[in-house]
Amino acid sequence: MSAQAPPPIPxxxxxxxxxxxxxxxxxxxSVVLSKVEYLLNWSRAASLWPLTFGLACCAIEMMAAxxxxxxxxxxxxxxxxxPRQADCMIVAGRCTIxxxxxVRRLWEQMPEPKYxxxxxxxxxxGGPFYYDNYSILKGIDQVVPVDVYVPGCPPRPEALIxxxxxxxxxxxxxxxxxxxxxx
Amino acid sequence: xxxxTEELMLNMGPQHPSTHGVLRLVVTxxxxxxxxxxxxxxxxxxxxxxxxxxxxxxxxxxxADRGMDYLTALANxxxxxxxVERVGRIEVPxxxxxxxxxxxxxxxLSSHLVWLGTWGIDLGATTVFLYCFxxxxxxxxxxxxxxxxxxxxxxxxxxxxxxxxxxxxxxxVLAFCDEFLGRVDEYHELLxxxxxxxxxxxxxxxxxxxxxxAMGACGPVARASGVDFDxxxxxxxxxxxxxxxxxxxxxxxxxxxxxxxxxEEMRQSVRIIQQAIAKLPDGEIRSKVxxxxxxxxxxxxxxxxxxxxxxxxxxxxxxxxxxxxxxIRAPSFSNLFALTEMMRGWKVADVIAILGSVDIxxxxxxx
Ligand code: SF4
Numbered sequence: 001m002s003a004q005a006p007p008p009i010p011x012x013x014x015x016x017x018x019x020x021x022x023x024x025x026x027x028x029x030s031v032v033l034s035k036v037e038y039l040l041n042w043s044r045a046a047s048l049w050p051l052t053f054g055l056a057c058c059a060i061e062m063m064a065a066x067x068x069x070x071x072x073x074x075x076x077x078x079x080x081x082x083p084r085q086a087d088c089m090i091v092a093g094r095c096t097i098x099x100x101x102x103v104r105r106l107w108e109q110m111p112e113p114k115y116x117x118x119x120x121x122x123x124x125x126g127g128p129f130y131y132d133n134y135s136i137l138k139g140i141d142q143v144v145p146v147d148v149y150v151p152g153c154p155p156r157p158e159a160l161i162x163x164x165x166x167x168x169x170x171x172x173x174x175x176x177x178x179x180x181x182x183x
Numbered sequence: 184x185x186x187x188t189e190e191l192m193l194n195m196g197p198q199h200p201s202t203h204g205v206l207r208l209v210v211t212x213x214x215x216x217x218x219x220x221x222x223x224x225x226x227x228x229x230x231x232x233x234x235x236x237x238x239x240x241x242x243x244x245x246x247a248d249r250g251m252d253y254l255t256a257l258a259n260x261x262x263x264x265x266x267v268e269r270v271g272r273i274e275v276p277x278x279x280x281x282x283x284x285x286x287x288x289x290x291x292l293s294s295h296l297v298w299l300g301t302w303g304i305d306l307g308a309t310t311v312f313l314y315c316f317x318x319x320x321x322x323x324x325x326x327x328x329x330x331x332x333x334x335x336x337x338x339x340x341x342x343x344x345x346x347x348x349x350x351x352x353x354x355x356v357l358a359f360c361d362e363f364l365g366r367v368d369e370y371h372e373l374l375x376x377x378x379x380x381x382x383x384x385x386x387x388x389x390x391x392x393x394x395x396x397a398m399g400a401c402g403p404v405a406r407a408s409g410v411d412f413d414x415x416x417x418x419x420x421x422x423x424x425x426x427x428x429x430x431x432x433x434x435x436x437x438x439x440x441x442x443x444x445x446x447e448e449m450r451q452s453v454r455i456i457q458q459a460i461a462k463l464p465d466g467e468i469r470s471k472v473x474x475x476x477x478x479x480x481x482x483x484x485x486x487x488x489x490x491x492x493x494x495x496x497x498x499x500x501x502x503x504x505x506x507x508x509x510x511i512r513a514p515s516f517s518n519l520f521a522l523t524e525m526m527r528g529w530k531v532a533d534v535i536a537i538l539g540s541v542d543i544x545x546x547x548x549x550x
Contacts, residue, residue: 053198055205056227056546057253057334060297064323067300067316081199099205099226102197128249132237135230153249154334 037177044087044176045168047076050117051086051110053103056093058120058154065157077164083107088115088167089144090160094122094129095137107144113176115147116140117163124149190218195534197226203301204545206519208538212531220526220534222519228549235509240267240341240476243506248335251511252547254297256332257283257290258489260339263509265420265485266498267341271478275421276467279343284422285356285459286330286338288452292363293322294490295445299370302442302539306383311373318366321359328352341476343469353460360453367449374442384438388525388537391436398524399517402492403448404541406432407440414488426458438540445542477504491515491542515547 004025054062065072066079080086083106095103107116118140121127126138140146147170150163196207205226211219231250235243247263248256261283268275275283296315303311323333328349330338338345374380390400395408405412413430415423431447433440478500486495492514501507518541525537 056229057249059204060254060334063297063301064316064320067320068313069317069320094227094229096226096228098228099197102226106198128246129229129234132234133230134233135228156333 037175038172041172041174041176044113045171047078047087048115048164048167048171049078049080049085049087050164051083051089051106052079052081053089053091053106054093055091055095055099056120056122058092058122061154061157062090062092062119062160065160070157070161072161072164075161075164075168083109084111086110087113088117088147090117090119091123091140091144092119094120094127095140095143096135097137098135100137100140100143103140104143113174115167115171116144117148117150117160117167118146119150119160119163120155121151121153124151127153188213193531197223203539203543206543206545206548208534210526210531210534215530215532217526217529217531217534220523222522224519224545224548226549227545229546231550232509232511235506237505239504240478240506241474243509244339245335245337248337250546251513251550252489252491252494252515252544253334254294254544255290255490256335257286257338258294258487258494260337261287261421262485262487262489262494262496262511263498264339264341265487266483266496266509267476267478269483269485270481270498270500271341271476273342273472273476274470275343276470277422277464278466279468279470280421281459281463282344282348282468283339284426285456285463286326286336286344287421288455288459289322289325289356291452291490292449293319293326295449296322298445298539298542302542303374305535305539306380308374308377308380311370314366314370314373318363325352325356325359328355340469340472342472343467345469347468353463356456357460360457363453364450367446371446375446381439383533383536384442384540386435386437386439387533388438388529388540389436390521390525392434394524395436395521398521400492400521401514401517402488402490403441403444404492404518404521406430407444408436409434414486414493418486420485420487422459422462423455425462426455428455428458438536441540441542475504477502478506489514491544491547492518511550513547513550515543515545519543519548 118124123140126136129136148163148167150159152159191212193210193212197205207223209221229250231246244260247259251259296319300312300315327333329352330336390408392409395405395410411432416430428451431444433443480502482499484497494514495512497510498506499508522541
């Protein structure tokens with residue numbers, strides 16, 4: 001064991017090699033002290049499985065975010081088609097008043113803790129369909145609580161990735177074990 | 184003694200990964216067999232036809248991108264603007280006509296790639312999706328360079344297009360075209376020679392020719408059932424009358440025929456793009472039209488061949504700067520209702536394969 005100072009603990013998710021380096025540089029080898037809460041939050045943030053709620057145009061950009069060029073899988077974000085396996089819900093696109101109860105119902109079916117990303121202006125506030133329109137819901141935050149808003153019409157896949165990273169930051173800062181559990 | 188069986192009602196959707204949007208199918212099953220399918224639509228009704236009455240002719244171009252079929256934004260602009268130009272007797276300069284044709288065909292490629300990729304996922308072949316989106320990203324890059332947008336372009340204007348091409352754009356398109364022909368062969372290798380794929384699509388979901396006509400099916404769906412009709416040939420618009428291309432027609436009417444029609448259309452689109460670039464004239468890209476254009480009283484119906492089929496726009500003007508009424512004849516809508524004919528008698532596992540082969544976009548169905 002050399003006596004060099006351990007490298008600073010990275011704040012973003014470290015690649016496996018960095019983790020191994022940290023372990024190796026510690027005296028004695030393989031023990032890391034951390035808070036249980038930090039560890040739980042770290043693992044939750046690093047494996048967000050979203051329910052892909054594609055409603056309209058934004059869903060195409062969401063699909064592109066999982067395809068070859070942008071490849072969301074490398075962030076541990078794996079699309080799920082059922083709410084029961086999901087941690088967060090990406091609502092991509094405009095939501096009609098006819099669709100609103102279904103968005104709510106799927107959100108209710110997700111297990112706690114759950115998060116919602118609103119992708120695109122339509123999901124955020126009605127977007128281009130705000131005025132003179134009788135059928136579009138003016139923002140899905142009228143039916144479900146939203147954690148991260150991603151603006152754009154449609155947002156580029158990079159914007160969605162940034163939104164997911166923001167959600168990871170939020171998750172990591174959460175008092176997970178001390179949170180108030182809803183009844 | 185025969186077992187007594189009961190019919191089962193099964194709800195598919197509206198949140199289902201393979202309905203390609205928000206569609207609810209009420210499937211009546213007898214054991215494994217489909218007795219009836221009733222599509223329940225309206226989950227994405229965005230009331231664009233009404234909204235268009237409150238916006239100027241120019242603002243409506245942006246609305247046509249979003250409110251209609253979102254995979255084919257430029258084809259919607261084309262349908263809408265063709266109607267505007269007919270009512271207002273607005274001339275489009277030759278260069279703009281060719282630019283529009285190139286863009287429309289690139290749009291057809293990108294739309295068919297999304298269809299192929301998502302259908303591949305529906306049938307359990309994720310590789311196809313990754314391959315298709317790789318090429319699609321290149322097309323979107325080309326769009327971005329020329330129009331500024333990836334999905335919604337707002338590039339066409341009454342009387343022309345918004346901007347001329349950036350330097351070297353046509354060379355990049357030609358390079359892409361050459362490469363893309365090889366890619367189409369690659370897709371064929373992945374799918375057409377694959378026995379699992381063939382078993383799921385060949386002979387499945389047959390739509391006979393007379394039923395296709397009776398249900399008003401259009402576009403690739405009708406051409407796979409032996410209806411030799413393409414608006415680009417029958418009522419040429421833009422530069423299609425001056426370019427040589429074939430319209431693929433197949434007689435079988437099954438999912439495999441619909442697949443082959445679209446694959447062949449991709450090759451023909453490449454052919455059209457190459458010719459259009461070779462013939463691309465110089466000159467004006469936009470005729471002199473006021474920004475806030477007022478059209479004279481009148482009405483017009485414009486028919487175009489969008490990637491999904493026969494897209495019609497009926498426009499009535501009362502002499503204001505906004506249309507009095509816009510009616511959109513959506514290709515996905517009539518194709519969706521031909522679905523019932525295709526599905527009856529097949530097994531429940533074929534629902535996904537048949538639905539994917541029709542290639543509907545729900546925002547086009549509901550408008
Ligand atoms: S924000 Fe724009 S791209 Fe997204 S669903 Fe709404 S209209 Fe479509």
